Amino acid sequence: MSASYPSKVELKQGQVILFVRPGAKRPIWHMRIHVRGMRDLQGNKFTYVQQSTGETDLEEAQRIALNKYDELKQRVRSKEPAVDVAFKDIYALWWTQKREALEQLQKAKGRIGVTKRIGWYEKHAKRYWLAYFGDHKVSELTQAIVSGYWSWRLNYWSKADESERLRYGNHALMPAKKTLDMEQSALREVFAWANAMRIINYQPIIENPFARKGIAAARRPSFEPQQWANFRNHLDKWAKGGDEDRINSSHLYQRKLLRLYVLWIANTGMRPGEVHKLRHRDIVQWRTDDTGTLTLRIQVPHDTKTGARLVVALPAALGVYQALKHLTERTEPDDYIFCNRQGKAVSGFVKTLPSVLEEAGLLVDELGRKRSAYSFRHYYAEDRFRELGYNAMALDTLATNMGTGRMQLEKHYVRKGIAMDEDALVSTTMNDLSGDRANGVTEYETSRLRLAEKARRRGKSG
Secondary structure, three states: OOOOOOOOEEEHHHOEEEEEOOOOOOOOEEEEEEOOOOEOOOOOEOOEEEEEEEEOOHHHHHHHHHHHHHHHHHHHHOOOOOOOOEHHHHHHHHHHHHHHHHHHHHHHOOOOOOOHHHHHHHHHHHHHHHHHHOOOEHHHOOHHHHHHHHHHHHOHHHHOOHHHHHHOOOOOOOOOHHHHHHHHHHHHHHHHHHHHOOOOOOOOOOOOOOOOOOOOOOOOOOOOHHHHHHHHHHHHHHHOOOOOOOOOHHHHHHHHHHHHHHHHHHHHOOOHHHHHOOEHHHEEEEEOOOOOOEEEEEEEOOOOOOOOEEEEOOOHHHHHHHHHHHHHOOOOOOOEOOEOOOOOEOOOOOOHHHHHHHHOOOOEOOOOOEOOOHHHHHHHHHHHHHHHOOOHHHHHHHHHHHOOOHHHHHHHHOOOOOOOOHHHHHOOOHHHHHOOOOOOOOHHHHHHHHHHHHHHHHHHHO
């Protein structure tokens, strides 16, 4: 300790030193404490902790300094960081490891580029978690503060200023249950990691308001057949310029591209993110064995949400594909199918699509939920079930084609009113028991035969 502090007071054989800074306006006592074995958040050793006691009374300053000394000794014994860190420091360390794990998983699956999951974490951390928890010291993070996050989160967008709402046009005033469940899992993981690393010595209760309330995750809204027909008509007129007198060629190009984008998803059931990555090399024209219908086989790139898979499109997708080639005039194998005039892949129509849906009076469904590009994927699923019937064969085939699980298809893609097959209901009558089931025919085989019969009937009627 420098001799320039004549007011120096030593305690604990010099391990605790109190002093007043020379020339200070108020004679506030500062403390400098040394405890052998102190480490910082990264595990690096350091010699002492120095900070103000906030007191001008020596006796009170000594009490605070000795309490701090005991606290630091306890932290060393517990192998906890000796310095009081903020949530943002903990999060930065956790995210370094988490991001690396996500990147390794991406490589293991043979995918390239930044995963959407990484983007999700970074977006939510910056906008919500660090904004709320970031500057709080670990010692301040009581259960009341942690629980208060959910109220703050639910009111975030209703209290946001107009400029922020306009900047993030796809925000939801009320976050979906699925979103809150994902945030809950992420925050639990951060605090559990900090506890396991002995950065904190407790595990707060982290539970969003809708957890364990028996509330199912909301499905994205789809379209009724008549709504889809109305939107198709509106989209066709809008893509040609509608009644507008002045619309330049660039805007007309984007309108035509958006129309084909909607039709593509509705005829393939692909995820919007998968569509954005498609190149011409991923498309093969194919003639079916049964009816000889010419359609498309689409190889979904491996660096997408669920990895590579083969998609068999509806026959109408062939016309959409030909129209795309004519519009973009980019047909080389490595060219993106959905691209701007410079050949760069589109990243979606985040602002334009909601605007067109609103013009058509279809932006929100009867429950007030906003439709998006995913709604056309949901319409594809429901339309296929209307055509094929709701049965085991249809479920398995459609789940494979859409790159999802059978349970996900039932829970998140198809409304209960669609999930009904009248033929299946008839087959459970007493009369049917002497037929297929009595002969040991499985539900799967019965469904397959039923689908084949429906296809035969369609072929005759066509």
